[in-house]
Structures are given as structure tokens and as C-alpha cells.
Amino acid sequence: MAVDVQGINPLFMLSAFNLFFYLLTPALVLWYVYYRMSRKQLYELAHKIQGSDGLPFLGNALDFLRDSHAIFHKIYEKSFEFDLTKPAKMWIGPRLMIFLTNPKDVEVILSSNVYIDKSPEYRLFEPWLGNGLLISTGDKWKAHRKLIAPTFHLNVLKSFVGLFNVNSRETVNKLRKMGNKEFDIHDFMSECTVEILLETAMGVSKKTQKKSGFEYAAAVMKMCDILHMRHTHLWMKPDFIFNFTKYAKQQVGLLDLIHSLTNNVLAKKKEEYFKNKSQLTELSDSPVAEEEVIETNSTTEVEEVPYGNSFGQSAGLKDDLDVDDDGIGEKKRKAFLDLLIECSENGVVLSDQEVREQVDTIMFEGHDTTAAGSSFFLCLMGAHKDIQEKVVEELYSIFGDSDRPVTFQDTLQMKYLERCIMETLRMYPPVPIISRQLKENVKLPSSDTVLPTGATIVIATFKIHRNEETFPNPDVFNPDNFLPEKSASRHYYAYVPFSAGPRSCVGRKYAMLKLKIILSTILRNFVVHSTVAEKDWKLQADIILKRTDGFKIVLEPRKSLVKSAA
Numbered sequence: 001m002a003v004d005v006q007g008i009n010p011l012f013m014l015s016a017f018n019l020f021f022y023l024l025t026p027a028l029v030l031w032y033v034y035y036r037m038s039r040k041q042l043y044e045l046a047h048k049i050q051g052s053d054g055l056p057f058l059g060n061a062l063d064f065l066r067d068s069h070a071i072f073h074k075i076y077e078k079s080f081e082f083d084l085t086k087p088a089k090m091w092i093g094p095r096l097m098i099f100l101t102n103p104k105d106v107e108v109i110l111s112s113n114v115y116i117d118k119s120p121e122y123r124l125f126e127p128w129l130g131n132g133l134l135i136s137t138g139d140k141w142k143a144h145r146k147l148i149a150p151t152f153h154l155n156v157l158k159s160f161v162g163l164f165n166v167n168s169r170e171t172v173n174k175l176r177k178m179g180n181k182e183f184d185i186h187d188f189m190s191e192c193t194v195e196i197l198l199e200t201a202m203g204v205s206k207k208t209q210k211k212s213g214f215e216y217a218a219a220v221m222k223m224c225d226i227l228h229m230r231h232t233h234l235w236m237k238p239d240f241i242f243n244f245t246k247y248a249k250q251q252v253g254l255l256d257l258i259h260s261l262t263n264n265v266l267a268k269k270k271e272e273y274f275k276n277k278s279q280l281t282e283l284s285d286s287p288v289a290e291e292e293v294i295e296t297n298s299t300t301e302v303e304e305v306p307y308g309n310s311f312g313q314s315a316g317l318k319d320d321l322d323v324d325d326d327g328i329g330e331k332k333r334k335a336f337l338d339l340l341i342e343c344s345e346n347g348v349v350l351s352d353q354e355v356r357e358q359v360d361t362i363m364f365e366g367h368d369t370t371a372a373g374s375s376f377f378l379c380l381m382g383a384h385k386d387i388q389e390k391v392v393e394e395l396y397s398i399f400g401d402s403d404r405p406v407t408f409q410d411t412l413q414m415k416y417l418e419r420c421i422m423e424t425l426r427m428y429p430p431v432p433i434i435s436r437q438l439k440e441n442v443k444l445p446s447s448d449t450v451l452p453t454g455a456t457i458v459i460a461t462f463k464i465h466r467n468e469e470t471f472p473n474p475d476v477f478n479p480d481n482f483l484p485e486k487s488a489s490r491h492y493y494a495y496v497p498f499s500a501g502p503r504s505c506v507g508r509k510y511a512m513l514k515l516k517i518i519l520s521t522i523l524r525n526f527v528v529h530s531t532v533a534e535k536d537w538k539l540q541a542d543i544i545l546k547r548t549d550g551f552k553i554v555l556e557p558r559k560s561l562v563k564s565a566a
């Protein structure tokens, strides 16, 4: 009898294999038939939507096997093949992705209190952001949103103006050291936005941090690269494969660095909280003590915001950031981390873990988006000198020759600058797509289309903002697109850089105020030159829109605003 070296009979092995094969094959076929049947409605409804089915099993997944810029280019080019008034589909393996570009359809999804579930791709953020505001859903998201939104109320933001100024001036001093060399402005904008977040929303001095804002920002960028790679490479999605790759090891190191910053921030803040609490207890015997405490926590009344200041969203749209009084009362409004620590110490509303997840979320969402937005803005100013001069004229009309810091009232006068920021966010929305997972069928108003349960809905912000029906000459930078009369005639959901509706960006007003202060401070000090023509910018399909070729500019010290304005 033939026996192999390990002493196993090859005939026995053959019959075991046969048995396995004959049992497994029908099982797999049965499973596949069941799988297809259970998704019958999804396939039927998908069939009625324009777009490509791609290859069997893989769908269009192979389109994503290229570098970030090439993916962006390919998908964007493909979008021109479709009727923009209707949804378009794409398959990535078994996942049905439906792209919405018609503002009426976008409204149905974004304005809804029901379709608030994020797509499964967001799951990959969990080791980093836990179940923070960006990812959570249902009652947890509702409760946390209600708690956090008022901490970004205009009344709180006004108290940050001083810190926005100090940090902007420090950035200007760092930029001076670049002389007339070409450099990547994104590095400076990232560092500055991280440090501003630490000092404002988190309320801790950046000097108390072991790691610099730049190190944190660099780690965040590398984390985004890993997540992006997992989003686009099908086989990297399952943890049991990813965990065996070198990227998993790299992720552990990056998260260590990122979480060490948030842990440090939390430790500092708690220490301060307990110190203040014990001081308050000591003071509570004094009859004036309570009044003094209220005074320190209070902020001044918000002035009437003049017409033309929309804080980054279509005029006419309202969200929970626009609510004047949320019942908390003006005097008790607190900044983000002050409120979260207080709630967690009371023990009922938030656990320590939940506070950390929210801090990680705000640190990520609050810095990478504004760093990209401000970098695009400065490159655009360099590429459109006539428009830069008009911004400077407006700044001269506000500041004259003075180099005084910016006040909140000044920011309300910066209407042309605001239009330029809005136009930057139109052409280069830092969050280029928003996605949701459907748990029920949704009938769209634009056509007979029904979006099926289980589909991933992609709100294609970049494409929506480049629709020539709504923005004539959409590839041309034109701040006049946001003149009040032009905005008034547009569908509210035709412009959604901060998303819109109940899940809109909680930092929208914070971002717009900060951008006005930092960008006006830079333009008061430098003339910006762009070294790469706008048509040659290489955009990258990523979680946050960036340029793969870097945000290259040259800065020339501005001698006087008067000269420019003359």
C-alpha cells in the first residue's frame, strides 16, 4: 500500500478532499442563491438606476486600484457620462453605492431625522474616534448632539476671538521665516489649527502639550492615508486581514501618538476642574462669590448679525447652531470641554470614555478640514491676484493702516472675504463626499427612482458644487457666486460644504469665524503668490480633499494695505 512520508495515505486524502468538495460546493451555491434572493429587491431597484454594473463579484472595485489622484480623476471624469438630475450607481464588490447630485434629492436625505446612519466605511474610524459624534447614531447621537451643539454657539465663539488673533499672529511670525522660498502652506495651517483647537474648544494651553501641534497633525494625516487605503482596497476592509499587514502596526503607533495628546488634554483639564471646584467651595461662604463666578462664565450678548453673513451655509437654511436660545440660558453657556468634563463629573450624562471619544472627534474634524480649506484659499488667492487685491481693499476699509487685532464686529464686515471663503469651499469642499446607509426604501422627488434599503447613499458634494446649472462656469473661481441675490435664487441644498440639516457640521460657525481671522491676518501681512497654475493642481480623493502636489505658495511681506488699496 502506498504511504507518503508523513504516513498519510494519499487515497484517504483524496477522498477527504472529494467529500469536502462535494459538500462545500452545494453549500456555497445554496448560500449564494439565498444571498441573491434576500437582496432581490436591491438588485431590482438598482437595475433601474443609471450607472455601471462593472465586473461580476467585483463590480467597479478595480477602478480604485490606482493612486489617490488617479482615483479622483477617474471617478470625476466618469460622472460626466450621467444625467446629473438623476441618481447614478456603482458597485464596489457587493456594495451598492448611489450618488446623489440633484439638490432636491440631497434635501430628502440630509434634512431627514431618520436617514442619519453613517455608511459602514465609518466603522474603520472606530479604533480612533470610538463612537463620537461623527460616527454615532440613534439616541446616543441625538443626546450628544444636543449637548455639544450649544458649546459652538456664537456667544461662546466670541470669547475665542482673542485666542484666534494670538495664534494667527504667531503663525504670521513663523511664516516670515520662510523668506521668499516656495513652501507647502498646509504644514503651517495644520499646526495652527491644532493649536487653536487646543486653546479654544479644549481650553488648555498649547505650551502644556508634550507633542507639538504639527506632530499631531502629521499623525492624523498618516491615519487618514491608512483609512483611505482601506476604503478603496476591498480586501483590506476585514480586520482579520488588515491586522496581519504592516499598516495595522503603523496604525497602532499613530493612534498611540494621537490618543496621548487627547489623554494629556483631558488630564490637564480635569486637574483644572477640580482645582477650580475646590476654590469655588472655599469662596462659597462669601456673599459676592456666586455673582463673581457667574460673571466669569458669562459672555456678552451677541450682536445682531448683519445681512450677508451666512456662516458657511445657504442663506435660508437653519440648523441647531442657529437656535438663539436652547433653554440653557446665555450666562451658563460653556465651551466644549468645560461642559463635557462637568457632565462626566456629574456622572450621569457622559462616561470618561465618551468624553475622550468626543475630544478625539472634535480634534480630527476641527483641524484637518479647516487646514485644507485655508490652504486651498491661500493658493486660490495666489492664483487670482485681482481677487486678492479686492479682499485687501476690504481689509483696508476695516483696519486702515492699523495692525490692531481683529474684533468679532470686524469679521461681520468682511463680506467679500466671506464670499471668497464660501467660493473656496464650493470649488474645493474639504469633505468631498458625505455618505449614509439606508435602512428603508426612499422615494426620490427628482424622478421615479426608489433608493433601496441596504444601499450606501453618497452625497457627492464636489460634483454638486460644480453643476453648471447652479453655478455657471463652475470651474472658475468667482466669489460673486455668493452675492446675496445669487444665493437667494439657488436651491438651499445646492451648496453643502458643511453638510446640512440635523447632522450638519457642528463646527460650521467656529470654522468660518476662525478662517476669517487667520486668513485676514495673513493677507494683511503678505502678498500671496501661487507657484502652480490652478489647472495643474492634483486633487486627491481622500477623506479630506487635498492636493497630492502639496499646497505650494510663496509669500512676500506686504508693506502697506494702503498701497494695495490705492
Ligand code: HEM
Pocket (backbone or CB within 6 Å): 133, 134, 135, 145, 201, 361, 362, 365, 366, 367, 369, 370, 373, 425, 429, 430, 431, 433, 434, 435, 496, 497, 498, 499, 502, 503, 504, 505, 506, 507, 508, 510, 511
Ligand atoms: C472648513 C471647515 C469644515 C468643513 C468643510 C466641515 C465639514 C463637515 C461635514 C461635511 C460634515 C458632515 C460629515 C458627514 O456627515 O459625514 C461635518 C461634520 C462634523 N464636523 Fe465639520 N467641518 C469643518 C470644520 C469643523 C470644525 C472646526 C469642527 C469642530 C470644532 C467640526 C466638527 C464636526 C463634527 C463634530 C461633525 C459631526 C456632526 C454630527 O454628525 O452631528 N467641523 N463637518
